[in-house]
Amino acid sequence: MRRIVRFSADSKLFGAWHVPGGPARGGVVMCAPFGEEAKSAYRTFYETADLLASRGWHALRFDYFGTGNSLGSFEEFTPTQARHDIRAAVIFLRGQGVEKIGLLGLGLGGSLAFAHAAEEHADFLVLWQPCLNGEEFYRLNIKRQLVRQMLTHGKATGAATRGDVVDLDGYAIRKSTVDELRKVNLLNLCPANIPPTLLLQISYSGNMSSELQALADSCRPAPDMRAVVCEPFWKRIGFVECGQVLGVTASWLEALRP
16 A cells, blocks of 8 residues: 655655555655656665565655655755655654664665665665765766757757756756765765665666775675665666566565564
């Protein structure tokens, strides 16, 4: 069963709550990536939430403040506010009587989930190809924007600005938000103690990247690392078969201690 919910102190956040039909194992707050990646990952997030609910998990998909169907304009999106939104999502599920709650994040959503867990309690983490370095993330978005401009207009004009607002690949965000994004670096967090964590590489290669290995090496205890050969579905417009991603994730969650 799926329920549309409004939550947070002033009901500013929009979510889709996938409710298990029988006894519940716990809850999963699903932390979406940024911008176009969130749109491309929508179907996979939806299917993941449905699968988890069928396995006994409360799964909450939601839009950060300023995005999707939540209140606010995109210019008001910031990573700091998004972390507050994740906390609000956890509080919402706890208010429904869900005791064991973890986070599942993709891309920038994985970065936000990891940062939340480093600062506050989470019972488990599932990180799908998390964004490790905000500067690289910013450059990739600019590169994608330049390619799109070349294809559309025959020339690349770069990121447009209007006052303190920057057009980042079609999304208007404040320069202060750009600065905050560029400072993201998970390797600098080095949390003293993380909950049980699945670190899932989703790429064309079955060999774990040195970057994700470095993240794993910075964590205590070490996360469970897996590599799934799959197209980066959050970077694609068309259909991508993500069954293995969902299967590995669901099986890992099944193995968690009650």
